[in-house]
Amino acid sequence: MRIRDFLHCGQENAVSLRHLEKVLGVPGRAIRRQIERERRAGTLIISDNAHGYYLTDDPAEAQRFARSMQHRAREILRTARAIEGAAGID
Numbered sequence: 001m002r003i004r005d006f007l008h009c010g011q012e013n014a015v016s017l018r019h020l021e022k023v024l025g026v027p028g029r030a031i032r033r034q035i036e037r038e039r040r041a042g043t044l045i046i047s048d049n050a051h052g053y054y055l056t057d058d059p060a061e062a063q064r065f066a067r068s069m070q071h072r073a074r075e076i077l078r079t080a081r082a083i084e085g086a087a088g089i090d
Contacts (some may be wrong), residue, residue, distance in 0.1 A: 001026070003034050004043050007055050032042035 006023060007015055017028050024031065035053065039045050046065045047053045056062055 001034060004038055004045060005077060007053055009055045009057060011051050013055055014054040016052040
């Protein structure tokens with residue numbers, strides 16, 4: 001199964017996770033794992049909370065998405081460190 005085969009280029013053609021679940025008959029968690037595998041293999045699958053998943057061939061759009069993911073990763077790390085500090089395990 002390749003998720004990219006069910007996606008189209010452009011935010012206006014985005015597909016929601018729910019739609020992919022219905023079409024593929026696969027739970028969302030499995031779809032997200034497959035999307036991660038495809039991204040790591042070089043497929044430019046972009047997502048946003050408002051529209052869903054779509055492909056891009058625009059380097060600037062890919063860079064915006066990568067920066068957004070980097071910001072999220074930093075925020076998650078900050079939260080993890082705060083939890084460790086509060087628990088006295090830093």
